Amino acid sequence: MTEAVLHLDGATRVHGQGAAEVRALQGVDLRVHPGEFVAVMGPSGSGKSTLLTLAGGLDSPTDGRVMVEGRSLGELSRRQLAQVRRRAVGYVFQDYNLIPALTAAENIMLPRELDGVSTRTARREALAALEEMGVGELADRFPDGMSGGQQQRVAIARALIGDRRLVLADEPTGALDSTTGEAVLAVLRARCDAGAAAMMVTHEARHAAWADRVVFLRDGRLVDETGRRSAEALAAIAAGINSRIGEAR
Known part of the structure; x- marks a missing residue:
């Protein structure tokens, strides 16, 4: 397998100290390879946005490492980190x-x-x-x-x-109608098919169905993941639920 574009190795992020301590992310191991589209799901407060900010070099882990294209972000100077964010990460x-x-x-x-x-x-x-x-x-x-x-x-x-070799998206379809949202996801999918890697936070199972893999976070931990077929099944279940809700109304 080709080298991962994004590699989180035991990534942990802790905010505050003592009684105010919040463990936003706890020991996450994750790789995203060229051509791969990964969706991240989980309840509010599970660490999804923290995962993206660490992956994009916008924040640093309290423990563990984050690597983009083989470079450990924690070992880069501020100038080098800024270059990575401009050139490699969208x-x-x-x-x-x-x-x-x-x-x-x-x-x-x-x-x-x-x-x-x-x-x-x-x-x-x-x-x-x-x-x-x-x-x-x-x-x-x-x-x-x-x-x-x-x-x-x-x-x-x-x-x-x-x-951009790595695209990180935090609820990219949140402000869009369903048709435009699907068009945006098709663009992200095409970028991955052309060789980029992408990681997207979403609450929508039907959006996660565009991904090759879905990872689930809970309380800052990666608790499960599925392949693309399972993601499509999730979308089908969600569509059925929405249809029944509509009929009930």
Whole structure:
């Protein structure tokens, strides 16, 4: 098997001390390989978002290691870590994190320009990413002139621009209608099929069905995982439940 793009080795994250101590993540071992799409599920407070922030180098583990493309993030300088986040990792935040003073295209271009890519090339890539997300018309619009769903698609386009080997998405379809959400998942699936690795937090079994593997967290621990066929079965069960709820109404 090829080397994992993402490798968490005994990753633990503890917040606070003494009576205020919270063990957000406890000894998680996880590998995500090139071409693999992993969905992360679990109840609120189970550690899903903490897992993503550690994987993306936005936070550091209290114990254990996080490696991206064979590099231990805890051993990198701040400058090196920033380079990894710009070049190797695309992160879709739950609250979008778009810069209000920049247009959609400028938000997407920024990490590429910081890496020395020419403005012309960065804009061309940004426009292509917006078209891929079906919102090419938003290129010159500022975030406050967009709906929540439009901002989410711009944020996803920003995460996908360039040669990102690892895409991390925290509820990427949360602000989208069902049709647009499925289209976004199809884009993430296509990126994995082209060789990238992706990890997505979701509460929706039907969304998890797009993944090759589903891992389950509870109380900061990885407690179970399933293959793609099981994920599809989960989606079918969820669809049946939703249908019966609709009939009852």
